[in-house]
Amino acid sequence: MTVTRAPLINVRGLSKRYPVGTLRRRMLYAVDEVDLTIGEGECVGLVGESGCGKSTLARVLARLIDPTSGEIELSGVEIGTISAKRFGGSSLRGDIQVVFQDPTESLNPGFTVFQAIADPLKRLVGGSSQDITDLVLAALDDVGLPREYGSRYPHQLSGGQKARVGIARAIAVKPKLLVLDEPTSALDVSVQSLILHLLAKLQKQRGMSYLFVSHDLNVVRLLCDKIAVMYLGRIVEFGQSKSVFHEPRHPYTRALIDAIPDAGRKNADRTKLEGSASSPIDPDQNACRFTGRCPVELPICTKAMPPLTSLGNGSLVACHRAIEGNP
Ligand SMILES: Nc1ncnc2c1ncn2[C@@H]1O[C@H](COP(=O)(O)OP(=O)(O)O)[C@@H](O)[C@H]1O
Ligand SMILES: [Mg+2]
Incomplete structure (x- = not known):
């Protein structure tokens, strides 16, 4: 069943370009004209x-860096035009929190666990020191860390425990959206699944929205309601996890799924990705980014950029062949 939820965050035409080269006249298109909606609790x-x-x-979405252009609406409020610096100092900061890939890098080595969790609470929520203490202890409980760990420093923690502190710190301020950038990829495989279960539980309990970044489609499939597939700065497919995984419409999505061992497709039907992605520097804006690597390329693919188009099953896909009904 397709559940439609009120949008929490609505991104339109979002781009981030970096000037490169000695003259800084060439542009690296890191994110290019992205449209993305995340519903409440999704x-x-x-x-x-x-x-x-x-x-x-x-x-960009979490407003840690500024977009080059485009709109970001949070609960109907335009936040894309507020500078990252001003956003960081505003009351909106508490609405979007981030969990980073490497908990060792994101935790201050001079802060105890208690201080690490209390710091954003003091800045964003406020209250008496007893209020803050209560919220820190509740956050420790929520992520399954014993309360006495509050007095430990990061170097006294395992990788999984550091990851739990990073999550506790982010959820303590009760964000509406949690942006998780490969939150488990620095962890041992056995710890990864514990953290993923914790994240799934927290999301259900609190009704938070997640943007869960991963290079591992298998992880995303289990945790997420919807999947956005990105290729060279652009979203090429977006839809319900089940549809994207079982009926991928973009040849790049098919190749990603086929790269997973035992993904259920016969070897003969598998799409194999040859070569590497082309350069993100000044890419041809009148061609599909996947040309040259695409196994089902049409003549039009080098002449026009395929728009992200609804296929009627709830999925959006940016592929001339899929749009023409000939995947
Ligand atoms: N601060 C920056 N300056 C210049 N180029 C950048 C910067 N940050 C990222 N990039 C480039 O943007 C592209 C996307 O990078 P990134 O967002 O880190 O990709 P991913 O997270 O999918 O691995 C890459 O080509 C990267 O080199
Ligand atoms: Mg990354």
Whole structure:
């Protein structure tokens, strides 16, 4: 069943370009004209190869960095035009929190666990020191860390425990949206599944929305309601996890799924990705980004960029062949 929820965050035409080269006249298109909606209480997965722009999109959306252009609406309020610096100092900061990939890097080594969790609470929520203490202890309980760990420093924690602190710190301020950038990829496999279960439980309990970034489609499929597939800065497919996984319409999505061992497709039907993605620097805006690598390319693919188009099953796809009904 397709559940439609009120949009929490609505992104339109979002781009982030970086000037590169000695003259800084060439442009690297890290994120290019992205449209994305995340509903209230919805978990949206963002997948794609390394370098396709996932972290950049996550950081722009979380307002840690400024977009080059485009709109970001949070509960109907335009936040894309507020500078990242001003956003960081505003009351809106508490609405979007981020969990980073490497908990070692994101935790201040000089802060105890208690201080790490209390710091954003003091800045964003406020209250008496007893209020703050109560909220920190509740956050520790929520992520399954014993309360006495509050007095420990990051170097006294395991990778999984550090990840739990990173999550506790982010959820303590009760965000509406949690942006998770590959939150388990620095962890041992056995710890990864514990953290994923914790994240799934917290999302259900609190009704938060997630933007869950991962290069692992298998992880995203289990955790997320919807999947956005990104290729060279653009969303090429977006839809319910089940539809995207079982009826992928974009040849790149098919290749990602076929790269998963035992994904259920026969070897003969598998799409194999050859070569590597083309350059994100000044890419041809009148061609599909996947040309040259696409196994089902048409002549039109090098002449026009396929728009993200509804196929009627709830999925959106940017592929001339799929749009023409000939996948
Ligand atoms: N601060 C920056 N300056 C210049 N280029 C950047 C910067 N951040 C990211 N990029 C480039 O943007 C593209 C997308 O990077 P990123 O968002 O980190 O991808 P992913 O998270 O999918 O691996 C890459 O080509 C990367 O080199
Ligand atoms: Mg990344």
